[in-house]
Amino acid sequence: MPDNNDLAELLFPDVTMTIDDLEARYPARNLPEGAQVTRFAPSPTGFLHTGSLFTSMVSYTVAKRSGGVYFFRLEDTDTKRTIEGSGDLLIRELHQFGIDADEGYTPEGDKGAYGPYKQSERKDIYRAVIKELVRRGRAYPDFCTPEDLDKIRKSQEANKVLPGYYGVYARDRNLSAEERIERINAGTPWVIRFKSNGDHDRKTKFVDAIRGEIELQDNDTDVVILKSDGLPTYHFAHVCDDHFMRTTMITRGEEWIPSTPIHLDMFRALGWKPPKYAHIPSIMKLDHGNKRKLSKRKDAEAAVSYFIEAGYPEGGLLAYLMSIANSNFEEWTMANKTYDVSRFPFNIKKMSLDGALFDMDKLNFFCKEVIAATPIDELFAAVSKYAKAHDEDLCSRITTNGDYVKAILNIEKDRKNPRKDYAKYGDITPSIRFFFDDEWEKIVANPLPFKETIPSDIVAKMLLASVEKMPFGVEENDWFSAVKEIGGSLGFAVSNKDYKANPSAFVGSLSDGAEILRVALTGSTQSPNLHEIIEILGKERVTKRLTIVANKL
């Protein structure tokens, strides 16, 4: 009588490796007490999702803070959805955020002793473990066609029983080894299913590192572990890989909670110690009053590339995500005067339990803070890098006149309370247009927003008098005194108090006088510090602009 050994040999004739061999090949990691081994294990199906950045940041931080290891594994078992090159893209995007793996798959080849780190290259490992499972009677070939499965499901629905391949509905579960061998020899296509010993009426418990104890129905379905294409399903690959890669904590999205009993079932069947699980809440979005997961298809902000292209500073996005992960991060940033997430004492237990709505306002806030706090040289480098990739206009300005752009970025920066007007590098180009003569000419080709209550001959006089008398290269106070004097001689108030006391005695207020210069120079009634602008523009440019505008009036 043929038995499961014969079946296993027939199924995997070429497999000689055993589980013991694998245990020896991947020894326990030599790490200090409490060190966590975590991983980010995406499928190469596109660009980096904002939720993935969040999860990977958490995984990375847990490993780093515990003195452990963070690795990157590519889960490319779904050949239909795999997009060529997206694994490498994912790594590049992660790298941009400083999330670099200690070991794992890289475009140049694997790094680390627990590989391969690409699931499609681990077939021999999966097959060895599955062969053993078949031998032990804990896995078996299933010959159902998709139509058979569909039929089973339909009958279950009709009878209002739970759908799935389990118990009496698991058609091929109790075939004898002999029957199985017969069908295989007859050429019937098969997949391998895990044979569950679970009882649906019982509960399995596990402790989630974030949520605490979770109790779920025991798994009793015989899930597919090896697909007809010879690749494992996620369920099996997770158990097998994370065991041999010696992962200690699985950080994954909360959508995995319901399938955890399947994984625990398999760990038990294999006699392996399961890792800790930390199910991370999803980042949500409000859509017509309903919360839903950030969706790659519907939401631009679901793609990390969206933020990169718009020029959000990486540190700002990270800081925002960290504030969602641990809400005490904000207090910490205030106390420590830094937004550097790598220095923050992250605690996974403090993660909130429900998914946060993605908050653009708050992201903008963090990014403004981060940009304002970045020293000018560093900022200029980051802006240059951004411009090179995403802002042609800015890039050419930087190439032809880098120092000028740098000076503009430095306006009101080097002080206790720096300006905070850029949330993203993409905001820069539109707001600094007026500094460049070609753009300024376009601006002044349109009517300028001078105050209508002030006669244009006065405006012209103010402009011309400034050309003559306004000092350059002096302190701001001295410069402004001079402006006041010029204005005063034309009938503007030299103090706002005087003006308020008797407005009709003046052509306009102190502000009105300054505004004339601002409008002529920038084309707008609003601008950063006028003195700094004038110093950056330089005497020649200022003289030219004021004269041109005066002559037009």
Next chain:
RNA sequence: GGCCCCAUGGUCAAUCGGUUAAGACGCGACCCUCUCAAGGUCGAAUGACUGGUUCGAUUCCAGUUGGGGUCACCA
């Protein structure tokens, strides 16, 4: 539908049974000020509902409701 997770202002949220229920973003007002941004001060705004347990519940328990997830040879 079964099962699971979650529930404090518009958003992110603190509180380990007793608090005037923190703080941050956003919003509003005022102050500062040559405009804007920044900064400062102040303000509006929160415990889903119903029962229990308790001297006392936002906090513990149950149910209801609501939201989310999951039930593939996808991950």
